[in-house]
Amino acid sequence: MSVHAQHSKTSGSVWHFLRRDPRFWAGAVAVAIVVVIAVAGPLLAPHDPAAFVGKLYLRPSATSWLGTDVLGRDVLSRLLVGGRLFLIQGLTAATLGVLAGVVLGILLGVTRGTTAAVLLFCSDSVMVIPQILLVLLILAAFGSAPLTLTVAVALAQVAYTARVIFAATGRVTTEDYYRAARAVGMGTGSLVLREVLPNVAPAVLVEYGVRLSISFVALASLSYLGFGSGDVDWGAMIHENQGGIALQPWAVVAPVLVLAAFLLGMNLLRDGLARALAARSAR
Amino acid sequence: MTAQVHGLSIGVGGGGPLIVADLELELAAGEVVGVAGETGSGKTTLGLALLGHLGPGLQRRAGQVVSAGLELLGPSAVSGTQLRSARGRTIAYVPQDPAGALAPHLRLESAFAELHRAHRMEFSPQRRAELFERVGLPSDDAFARRYPHELSGGQQQRVAIALAFCLKPALVVMDEPTTGLDVTTKLLIADLARELAAAEQAAVVFISHDLPLLFRVAQRLVVMHEGRVVETGTPTAILEHAEHPYTQRLLAAWRLGGSPAPAADGTRQVLSVRGLSAGYGDVQILHEVDLSLGVGECLAVVGESGSGKTTTARAISGLHAEHSGRILLYGEPLAAEVGRRDRAQRRAIQYVFQNPWGSLNPRRRVGASVAITAQYLRGLSRAAAEELAVQTLLDVGLRADHAQAMPQHLSGGQRQRAALARALAAGPEVLVCDEVTSSLDASVQADIVALLKRVQAERGLSMVFITHDLALAGELAHRVAVLKDGRLLETGPTAEVLAHPKDPYTAELVRAARLAS
Amino acid sequence: SAGPAATESSSPAAPTVLRVGVVSLSDADALDPAKATTTGGYILSRQLFDTLTEYGPDGAWKPQLAASVTPGTTADKWTVTLNAAKWSDGKPVTAADVVATVKRWFAKKLPPAGSLPFIDPAKVTATDDKTVEFSLKYPTVTFPEALTSPTMAIVPADFDPAKPIGSGPFVLASNDPGVQLAFTANTGYFGGAPGASELEVKSFPDSAAAASALTAGQIDVDASLDPSLVDTVKTAPGFQIFDYATSGSLTWVMNTKKKPFDDPVVRQALRLAVDRQQLIDQVYNGFGKLGNDVFNPFDPMYNSTLAQRTYDPEGAKKLLTDAGYTLPVKVELVGTNNQPTSERQNQALVQQAKAAGFAIDYKFVDSATFYGDAYGTYPLSLSYWGFLGIFDQAAFTITKTAPYNSSHWTNAEFDKLYSQAITTVDDTKRKELVAGMQKIEYDSGAYIVPLFLSTVVGLSDKVTGAQAYPNSDGAFGYNFRILGLKG
Amino acid sequence: MSTRLVIRRVLTGVAMLITVSVLVFAATQALPGDIARTILGQNATAEQLARLRGELGLDLPVWQQYLHWVGGLLSGDLGTSLASGTPVAELLRVRVLNSATVVLIALVITLPLGLLLGLAAARRGPLDVGISAAVQTILSLPEFVVGIVLVVLFGGGLLRWLPPTSPLDPRQLAWNQPRLLILPIATMVLIALPHLVEATKTLLREELATDYVRWARLSGLGDVRLLTGYALPNVLGPVAQVAGVTVNYLLGGVVAVESVFAFPGIGSELVAAVGARDIVVVQVIAIGIATVLLITFLIADLIGLLTNPKLRRSR
Ligand SMILES: Nc1ncnc2c1ncn2[C@@H]1O[C@H](COP(=O)(O)OP(=O)(O)OP(=O)(O)O)[C@@H](O)[C@H]1O
Ligand SMILES: Nc1ncnc2c1ncn2[C@@H]1O[C@H](COP(=O)(O)OP(=O)(O)OP(=O)(O)O)[C@@H](O)[C@H]1O
């Protein structure tokens, strides 16, 4: 038969693979820088981000390194301040979405049956609608307060996560070790906690990475489209300064760069992690 | 000489470990050379090297391969077009899994046409028909217009062999061409290889880890171990004076034989299965199966792949509730679903799974996996359960420190022992062993069988031993039940069934088992 | 005083297409002028129809479809005579059409009916083909001004909004709601043919898009150039800026029914907390005219003797602490995108008022939410107002009976002066009364009129005929008939 | 056998559409306040409200409202915009055409280009590295950023080659205004392309690693033949499915791209409608897009089914 798995001693931890992955480290550095900007930014900001430091759309100068924006506020300071809420929102949305999706996916995967099939079919149907559309539909129905926004983005992800985790759970429940656990009489709760969860954890981790990226992309886009939190954030900066591109490109280019660095970094980080997890589970 | 391998060493990357070391081999036309060896011993690597092919990341370190007068590997090896035109034409390859190796979008005749086209040769349907006839396939055109998925596994393998011999190659490498086939087809293929080698005057390299099969097919045998040839000679010579300890172990495993320990009390029924029918969704797999198992007895359930052996085992263990019929433990009917059985019942029947790679939770230490059974089924405290787990691991021949290991750090045989320990930790009365040795190497297989025999005797266990290997059944079981297509064909004391099979199918199985030995 | 200055380019040469970009057309743009509430609706009304009177380039009212509008001996009798105008189907515009239009407003309870409480529809009569007599419920000196709104356009007696036949300078060629309006010139327009033979009004979601379309040559006129983008247009070769101050304003409304604005001291303090000059400089790139919390500097009755209020954060703090408030005073501000600069103006207020002891919590909501059920309950919000004479402004937004008084501010003295003034025909006497009204507002009112907005228009150098319409909403009061194209 | 699969697949599609429509319909139920009042405004009289409610079926039980709504959609009555009172069909006519033009042109460019680049990237080498880096970068960026970057580069930021906004003239067909389409279409292509390239590459690589390709290689077949004669025919089905998903990205991308370029299509209309809480318009657009996507997926799956060699029969 064909389970000639290698009896290799170097089963290795995830770190073992990550340590030698330059793309992972590039991503990690990019994300770390942006996170530091977002967290410590308000302390580092040279000016009050709401204060007027000069005329509007001034080019970069010694007092304002990245120039001023449409209201004559310091672009650099706004850039530094604009990440905190954005990161919190994205983190919250992804966490809520993944939590809900994981719970749903595992429940469906463990219970199966008709209810599960119907729910799964519904969630598959939801996935037909492009995500941004789904979020906009929710916003149209419930209005666009910052909290609604976060919840809408989270909701739009649930079906996807549930699908992935359902599949991962399905793989576990058809394994013999799961059967063995059933045979000793473990209840559903224990089965989920002790057999399913530890084994879908890598899938959850990768999925969380995916959902984080997608939440950030969605929030930035919504903010750009004018459904943002109303506070300073990068998507909104691009939106409000887009008209001045020819006068003061930095007011647009700077947030675009930060956003791009962050999202690209997230992707590299996540792909690196996924590669390492895959390499480890390949044994 | 058709082909020569001289001092060949192949390693991983620039400085990685050697996979094939210092290998010498000579092949003559019309000769079948068998290559044996446990998994990972370098058989495939050698086979592919004969075609001048190295897997990704592999490097030739020393030596050369000359096939049909062409240096395929070596300091002045041919490459490019020359190499390409040698492959398929002068040296052909028969892959292990024909289902995956035949291009799904090509009709059989197109596959032949493609091969000819690649070598700029005229394709003649007569040659194809002749070859099909020779390998025992229908030679008509309608058959040739089929797609691979319209063939059975054995037929696919024969098509692959026909393709390999099509351009009259000087050398054919067959890499485990019989894996996944049932015993009868296996023997047919082996005979075919031998006939074709003689008829087409080709040298054939027949790779397999099935020692009995090689004894039957090969004129010369090469035993590999850790990338080196440890033994070479005619089958008889090897049988008589095997020198290398590894070969000796292999032979010992094969000759093991023996008879089961006497049953404690064959008359009292531990377990009986009455009119068991089961299926998956709309498909019915088992039809009215009746089995009974006496105390201390070992019942072998024998049948080919897909006959419903695992399904039966799962139904008994309460893991396949989609069934009708009754399963009785000491005359008490058992609930279909394991969750509905009480603790004593769950504890009485323990299941050891077919595949050791999936039966232990990869995120839990081996010791904990074993301890859980004791905790749940014997109501032991955690500490007591862990202590018992260690004890049981020792019992099945593992070390105490294995309790702290993760399953992925154990070999297949070790895992199977751990899985057995998990079952034993419950203190069962009936052990259901589902092909517990089929995914293990021959030498490991023998150890496990010996272990099972021992624990059965020591603990007075009753056992349902599921296998597709009648020979193994003879060694362990007091009684045999033969399954085919989900129906019970016959059942009776092992010796009797082996000596006087009633059903023609059983007779066929018995004959195949004899032939193999 | 007939038609506008369009006569200069009446030569019917090759077709000239004038392309105007606006922010923004909407699906709600009504073809029925009386229902117009949007930019597109006003544009449609101005091109397809005429109002009896309009505010001219100098900001004073003048007759438009009317040849004259004259009061009787008292301000409750008005006689309107009509110009020799024709509907686009060729029939003449008659006094009967005017009467029918007015009656339609009241019969269907259309918005103009609400704005003209002094008209008694039963007492509007056509005395001959070209003359209409209005007998008002009470004397109203502002009668001609009251008829200037584009919603009060005159329509044919058998008007069908689906096929809008009007007397205006253009006829509708096509209408793609929210995307584009296209018109062809009405060459027989009584005021002289428009300067361009075709007019296209294109919608842009924001001013930035319109500005880049202008410099990319996709439009000739950017009718609502965001002041912040003036330099993009100015630095592009072949384009110019045309700007003028108007009576329009983005006004902060303090709700006197909500704490802390029920206290006049807090209202005065917040008025001191606004740096008006800075708003003009930062938000409006220097375009705009200082406001003094009372309306319409272009009205001849405007009280220009009130001292200009300046930024005085210390003064504001003192007022608050003297009144016993502990600083900072917390205030909720609700805003939406009702004008492109609203958001920025609100953000600037938050910043400026901080120094004056106010902690403003700014909540941005979408416009549907803003104008939804909660409208009128916000403690502090920003409204777009203006282009009304002082009396109309008072009638709509200040007096006790004003329909749009979302400040809920009332003052009996003010109302008394208002009703005296509106019936006073004598100009100097009336001016005195108005000065009194505005003083009350200045001292205790609930509006902050920080500045008057400039209309800033981006133009291709080819566009001719631009004129300022300070008392009218939109570029040139949406009178695109005055524009021509050279070359 | 095959027809049964096809019928099954079509029925699944219909069931999905019904599910989606129920979900989209549910959005109305979530709307706060009274729809009739929202349409008619604060000054509406009680009779007016009652009449409109009757017309819209707001007095009926929820499931009847749903049937009423679906019946309307099926008979071409898309309802009336809450914000403007205009029939939604009229409102969307031009915009649907505009968006369809952009999406179709982008699709026609993306499909062959994606296959080609995927094919190029499937063979390891510097080309693959370059393509993969570009693909990864674009994949991680929001759609609007891709559009903005193009504007910065070509639409006035650095170069003034192309108009930075695309105010189409609705009286002409969209493709008669090519200069205005270039940047939106380029953005759409850039958004959709990476998914297709990546998928084609992965599929081809998987195919090239299969046993049958390896065996064909060991039987002396050349690289080119392996790619075109063996791998390609077997990836067409899966690639068709990926192409279906590409339409998903294009339709989703429409929202951001049209907003960046002020392009009058359904995407920008959607944003406006959400801002105005005009749920009726939003629902029609959502259902419309879902329907188009379901049909696309259906076609893609059918192509997948038909090209699946496992379902071929010899005869
Ligand atoms: N491309 C490669 N790179 C690195 N290691 C390899 C590669 N190919 C094979 N190996 C290693 O070389 C050893 C021998 O492999 P090979 O496939 O030749 O074994 P085999 O005898 O055919 O085994 P089996 O019975 O399982 O088919 C194994 O340990 C395998 O992991
Ligand atoms: N989960 C399942 N769903 C549907 N069919 C199944 C499932 N598991 C097994 N089968 C089918 O049931 C039949 C019997 O399977 P079973 O596993 O019992 O065979 P087996 O005798 O154990 O074979 P092997 O020797 O290969 O292990 C096979 O045809 C198999 O395809």
Ligand SMILES: [Mg+2]
């Ligand atoms: Mg091998």
Ligand SMILES: [Mg+2]
């Ligand atoms: Mg089995």
Ligand code: NI
């Ligand atoms: Ni094997």
